[in-house]
Amino acid sequence: MAAKPKLWYFRGRGRMESIRWLLAAAGVEFEEEFLETREQYEKLQKDGRLLFGQVPLVEIDGMELTQTRAILSYLATKYNLHGKDPKETGFSWIESSCCFVRIDMYAEDTLDLMMMVVVAAFKPPEEKEESLASVVKKAKTQHFPVFEKILKDHGEDFLVGNKFSWADIQLLEAILMVEELDASVLSDFPLLKEFKTRTNNIPTIKKFLQPGSQRKLPPDNHYVKVVRNVLQF
Amino acid sequence: MAAKPKLWYFRGRGRMESIRWLLAAAGVEFEEEVLETREQYEKSQKDGRLLFGQVPLVEIDGMELTQTRAILSSLATKYNLHGKDPKETVRIDMYAEGTLDLMMMVALAAFKPPEEKEESLALVVKKAKTQHFPVFEKILKDHGEDFLVGNKFSWADIQLLEAILMVEELDASVLSDFPLLKEFKTRISNIPTIKKFLQPGSQRKPPPDSHYVEVVRNVLQF
Numbered sequence: 001m002a003a004k005p006k007l008w009y010f011r012g013r014g015r016m017e018s019i020r021w022l023l024a025a026a027g028v029e030f031e032e033e034f035l036e037t038r039e040q041y042e043k044l045q046k047d048g049r050l051l052f053g054q055v056p057l058v059e060i061d062g063m064e065l066t067q068t069r070a071i072l073s074y075l076a077t078k079y080n081l082h083g084k085d086p087k088e089t090g091f092s093w094i095e096s097s098c099c100f101v102r103i104d105m106y107a108e109d110t111l112d113l114m115m116m117v118v119v120a121a122f123k124p125p126e127e128k129e130e131s132l133a134s135v136v137k138k139a140k141t142q143h144f145p146v147f148e149k150i151l152k153d154h155g156e157d158f159l160v161g162n163k164f165s166w167a168d169i170q171l172l173e174a175i176l177m178v179e180e181l182d183a184s185v186l187s188d189f190p191l192l193k194e195f196k197t198r199t200n201n202i203p204t205i206k207k208f209l210q211p212g213s214q215r216k217l218p219p220d221n222h223y224v225k226v227v228r229n230v231l232q233f
Numbered sequence: 234m235a236a237k238p239k240l241w242y243f244r245g246r247g248r249m250e251s252i253r254w255l256l257a258a259a260g261v262e263f264e265e266e267v268l269e270t271r272e273q274y275e276k277s278q279k280d281g282r283l284l285f286g287q288v289p290l291v292e293i294d295g296m297e298l299t300q301t302r303a304i305l306s307s308l309a310t311k312y313n314l315h316g317k318d319p320k321e322t323v324r325i326d327m328y329a330e331g332t333l334d335l336m337m338m339v340a341l342a343a344f345k346p347p348e349e350k351e352e353s354l355a356l357v358v359k360k361a362k363t364q365h366f367p368v369f370e371k372i373l374k375d376h377g378e379d380f381l382v383g384n385k386f387s388w389a390d391i392q393l394l395e396a397i398l399m400v401e402e403l404d405a406s407v408l409s410d411f412p413l414l415k416e417f418k419t420r421i422s423n424i425p426t427i428k429k430f431l432q433p434g435s436q437r438k439p440p441p442d443s444h445y446v447e448v449v450r451n452v453l454q455f
Contacts, residue, residue: 052331070326104303
């Protein structure tokens with residue numbers, strides 16, 4: 001029986017949270033090792049486990065994976081959340097890649113938005129407030145209108161190919177993250193509201209949203225302090 | 234016959250250069266529309282061509298693609314430069330992400346005030362020498378093959394060459410401690426499609442200068 005994937009990161013969201021969401025939504029149990037000290041980090045580096053000296057690190061299928069997007073892409077494909085299998089469609093560009101690339105485009109976009117929130121935590125207070133306000137504004141004017149229109153145009157339950165995918169998981173994660181900054185952010189987006197309810201109720205996701213799951217909290221001062229201490233910046 | 238891919242971007246490297254490299258290395262001819270004015274940009278937004286209001290934009294096979302990494306990943310797959318199975322694909326992705334991060338630092342540094350820019354570029358050279366190039370030197374040493382992954386030319390090799398040349402523009406001696414990377418550079422530079430791309434008159438773009446920065450600031454208004 002295959003070992004469970006193992007995640008190496010700080011005890012917080014950062015660049016690992018989207019990976020946790022993906023695994024949880026796919027119903028995959030995973031273990032976590034938490035980085036708390038500089039010594040642990042230096043040991044990981046010395047043991048040659050961090051390709052470019054960076055976390056996230058995910059141990060899976062006998063590999064040690066780093067680079068957030070590489071990990072997400074691998075997991076999405078592995079757990080059938082990345083569109084039609086190219087082998088099914090004879091590697092036809094239009095048939096298979098169109099879904100693949102569309103999922104990637106949407107996921108990249110929501111990831112960019114969420115990374116702004118991650119990075120904001122490390123800024124001085126006034127800059128941080130400004131950054132977070134900018135995230136809410138971008139969500140309302142640049143990101144959410146696009147997803148609202150996508151859902152409106154095809155009238156389906158999921159963003160791509162009428163099938164639950166990585167793009168849907170990331171969009172839900174982004175919606176919830178922005179709502180933590182401004183609870184009214186979906187007020188002009190009725191289809192996104194429905195999407196949120198519908199996706200929240202997918203059993204694996206519903207479970208992940210309950211207290212006691214491996215979902216992490218928004219970054220607080222303690223988290224920022226630990227990260228700065230371990231990565232020394 | 235399929236139309237050639239069409240690239241929408243500024244007349245410079247930025248986030249489009251890695252896409253140009255990939256297409257050129259794959260021997261794919263492409264056209265370019267150059268973004269020069271705010272009006273062009275606003276028109277392409279109004280026409281709904283920029284999914285999230287951003288460039289790069291690549292028109293290919295009847296689709297309009299944005300998001301640099303999504304574009305690169307799908308082109309790598311399309312042109313058989315993305316490994317033979319998921320385990321090779323993820324290694325290629327890891328290496329490509331690493332070099333892309335390094336090159337994005339250079340792209341962003343162009344927009345900083347002079348002292349900060351110098352600092353940023355010095356940091357790029359330092360990171361290349363201590364964090365990135367040693368890793369690739371070791372990969373090549375450990376398997377003794379010509380290419381980074383699976384003994385076959387891939388997207389990871391193209392990106393590494395692009396990154397090496399970019400960092401050499403900042404510090405010509407940056408490969409002095411990396412004999413295998415020097416050989417890699419020579420070998421990959423001599424691949425016919427790449428050799429062609431490296432010649433003057435190709436669609437390869439020069440490093441960002443103040444004119445480029447001015448145009449981008451003006452068009453994107455920041």
